[in-house]
Amino acid sequence: MRGVRLYIVVGTPGSGKDELVRAVRILGETHAGVVPKHTSRARQADDGDEMICSDDEGYDLASCQITYANFEERYGIRTDQVWDRLRHGVSQVLVVSNAEAIRELLAEFDSFVTLLYVHSVVTEADFTRQAEERGYTEEYSRERIEKYWDAFDVYVRNIRAFDHVLIHAADNEDLYDQIFRLFRAYERGLAGAG
Amino acid sequence: MPPRVLTITGPTGSGKSELVRILGELASDDFDPVLVTKFTTRPPRSNDGPEVECVEEIPRDCDIAYEQYGVRYGLKSQTLWDLVAAGKSPVVIINDVRAVEDIKNQFAGMARATYIFREAPSYERLLSLSHERGVGSSEPGAEYGKRHLKAIMIHRIYIENVQLFDWVILNVGTTIAQMRAQVEQLVRGEAPVIKEIS
Numbered sequence: 001m002r003g004v005r006l007y008i009v010v011g012t013p014g015s016g017k018d019e020l021v022r023a024v025r026i027l028g029e030t031h032a033g034v035v036p037k038h039t040s041r042a043r044q045a046d047d048g049d050e051m052i053c054s055d056d057e058g059y060d061l062a063s064c065q066i067t068y069a070n071f072e073e074r075y076g077i078r079t080d081q082v083w084d085r086l087r088h089g090v091s092q093v094l095v096v097s098n099a100e101a102i103r104e105l106l107a108e109f110d111s112f113v114t115l116l117y118v119h120s121v122v123t124e125a126d127f128t129r130q131a132e133e134r135g136y137t138e139e140y141s142r143e144r145i146e147k148y149w150d151a152f153d154v155y156v157r158n159i160r161a162f163d164h165v166l167i168h169a170a171d172n173e174d175l176y177d178q179i180f181r182l183f184r185a186y187e188r189g190l191a192g193a194g
Numbered sequence: 195m196p197p198r199v200l201t202i203t204g205p206t207g208s209g210k211s212e213l214v215r216i217l218g219e220l221a222s223d224d225f226d227p228v229l230v231t232k233f234t235t236r237p238p239r240s241n242d243g244p245e246v247e248c249v250e251e252i253p254r255d256c257d258i259a260y261e262q263y264g265v266r267y268g269l270k271s272q273t274l275w276d277l278v279a280a281g282k283s284p285v286v287i288i289n290d291v292r293a294v295e296d297i298k299n300q301f302a303g304m305a306r307a308t309y310i311f312r313e314a315p316s317y318e319r320l321l322s323l324s325h326e327r328g329v330g331s332s333e334p335g336a337e338y339g340k341r342h343l344k345a346i347m348i349h350r351i352y353i354e355n356v357q358l359f360d361w362v363i364l365n366v367g368t369t370i371a372q373m374r375a376q377v378e379q380l381v382r383g384e385a386p387v388i389k390e391i392s
Contacts, residue, residue, distance in 0.1 A: 119311070159361070164359075165309075169311075177354070181354065
């Protein structure tokens with residue numbers, strides 16, 4: 001079981017968490033799988049396979065052992081499935097930024113957890129551009145900016161809880177590089193001992 | 195437990211001096227930080243503090259030595275051991291990954307490698323910093339381009355050695371209070387528990 005981890009990824013909106021998870025799905029399946037999240041909202045154009053939305057086959061929020069609210073929608077995680085994969089020696093990556101859900105995950109998976117914070121350099125202009133690209137309303141976009149600073153505040157106030165920080169300063173590839181280096185370090189026993 | 199040995203890595207303008215200042219303010223009975231003198235073969239700068247000693251050659255007894263951009267740096271691990279033995283917490287500013295590894299290997303669980311992040315400074319900011327610090331000529335030119343490149347390269351050190359760093363201080367243009375809050379938690383060794391979002 002050495003090196004088998006549940007990587008919980010916390011990050012600000014627009015930090016590149018979704019791209020990171022997709023990179024893990026596409027490039028990193030020999031290192032880790034991605035824990036899907038069930039959500040009460042309908043599928044959006046930029047959702048990947050890591051989201052199981054209310055209009056998707058397999059949607060089963062009721063079976064999720066951990067649930068939380070975000071932007072007035074419900075999200076859920078099947079911890080039984082996470083345990084099943086960990087028992088089979090498969091590391092998992094899970095994106096979640098809700099403090100209560102993180103606490104529940106830490107309580108349940110304890111020493112299996114590696115908590116990562118993704119920090120990105122995002123300006124208000126970036127949020128505006130993203131809102132235009134993704135068709136977000138002005139109100140939703142404003143909420144995302146507030147969430148950005150809330151998430152940063154979570155990091156500031158909980159810095160000791162995070163095992164590593166992934167910094168998304170320029171290219172997405174640099175962000176992917178960091179998580180793949182961490183995967184290898186844990187697999188080789190070069191990280192996590194302390 | 196507060197750290198016994200602290201390394202700080204970060205590019206020009208990332209806030210290393212501010213971090214050192216905050217560490218000094220957080221000194222207590224069980225955390226007494228001392229900035230360790232590093233030898234360097236680069237020319238002296240007007241703002242050099244006691245942590246840098248410019249020399250023609252790195253002293254032979256510097257067992258932690260490295261070279262960057264044609265400049266040699268060195269420090270004595272014995273100095274760190276002596277400070278630890280005296281109950282101090284040596285703080286070393288160091289931008290070489292092998293040197294950070296050396297210190298972590300020597301001091302094992304006692305050492306904390308810290309990376310301080312601030313968005314890579316623009317050419318204009320580097321120019322302004324260089325003026326403030328009395329570095330280089332007063333005209334923009336290749337020298338500033340080189341320093342900009344160096345800042346980016348130091349950030350690459352982090353990307354390529356993310357597993358090496360125990361702590362990251364995010365100095366991201368918010369308030370000094372937020373930077374201080376990060377340093378305070380790290381130094382005081384509070385239990386790692388996720389707290390409520392305010």
